[in-house]
Amino acid sequence: EVQLVQSGAEVKKPGESLKISCKGSGYSFTSYWIGWVRQMPGKGLEWMGIIYPGDSDTRYSPSFQGQVTISADKSISTAYLQWSSLKASDTAMYYCARRFSSSPGVDYWGQGTLVTVSS
Amino acid sequence: QSALTQPASVSGSPGQSITISCTGTSSDVGGYNYVSWYQQHPGKAPKLMIYEVSNRPSGVSNRFSGSKSGNTASLTISGLQAEDEADYYCSSYTSSSTLGVFGGGTKLTVL
Numbered sequence: 001e002v003q004l005v006q007s008g009a010e011v012k013k014p015g016e017s018l019k020i021s022c023k024g025s026g027y028s029f030t031s032y033w034i035g036w037v038r039q040m041p042g043k044g045l046e047w048m049g050i051i052y053p054g055d056s057d058t059r060y061s062p063s064f065q066g067q068v069t070i071s072a073d074k075s076i077s078t079a080y081l082q083w084s085s086l087k088a089s090d091t092a093m094y095y096c097a098r099r100f101s102s103s104p105g106v107d108y109w110g111q112g113t114l115v116t117v118s119s
Numbered sequence: 120q121s122a123l124t125q126p127a128s129v130s131g132s133p134g135q136s137i138t139i140s141c142t143g144t145s146s147d148v149g150g151y152n153y154v155s156w157y158q159q160h161p162g163k164a165p166k167l168m169i170y171e172v173s174n175r176p177s178g179v180s181n182r183f184s185g186s187k188s189g190n191t192a193s194l195t196i197s198g199l200q201a202e203d204e205a206d207y208y209c210s211s212y213t214s215s216s217t218l219g220v221f222g223g224g225t226k227l228t229v230l
Contacts, residue, residue: 035218044208044221044222044223044224045157045165045208045210045224046221047216047218047219047221050218059217059218061216061218095165100170103153103170103171103212104153104212104218104219105155105170105171105210105219106155106157106165106167106210107167107170107176108167109164109165109166109167110164111164112164
């Protein structure tokens with residue numbers, strides 16, 4: 001059974017750093033693109049970026065380029081999303097998502113990680 | 120990248136059919152057969168309902184169907200049930216971004 005299990009909710013202050021994770025199981029982690037999707041409170045879904053764990057090829061949405069870093073450790077089948085300096089506007093639910101092998105849609109989603117940034 | 124255009128809300132009574140539209144351009148919806156639909160209940164992760172315009176994943180009810188005409192894709196739900204009340208998002212491949220693009224989302228209310 002394919003599963004994406006994300007790390008737990010975080011409460012941080014502005015300016016702090018953060019790294020959240022997404023562990024894949026039940027499939028070949030290195031053979032599928034993994035993406036990160038932001039959902040701000042009461043809003044829609046936005047692609048942040050994607051990574052191919054097999055070779056760490058990473059693509060970012062222009063809106064998020066330079067604002068976050070996406071990485072993966074294929075030895076432990078885990079993808080990461082990190083911030084070096086959080087802002088209040090980073091408060092959102094973040095989902096990891098596995099892309100289809102042959103098309104850009106998503107077939108499996110993580111349960112989501114709620115990040116709250118508040119002073 | 121502009122989001123695909125969806126109606127903000129649709130509603131229907133139990134047993135009825137409803138259709139949610141997703142309008143893009145020839146650079147995304149109209150140019151490729153890579154439209155997906157996702158259902159999201161409050162406080163839950165999205166769930167894939169339709170992929171590649173009209174394909175249903177295993178386990179998804181056949182009350183859900185997808186289609187496309189020109190630059191507009193559609194999700195139709197027949198025999199509406201209370202459990203169908205949720206937000207629905209379309210997404211598409213786009214020539215301007217490797218990541219793809221989402222629609223703004225549609226809230227379905229079952230009256």
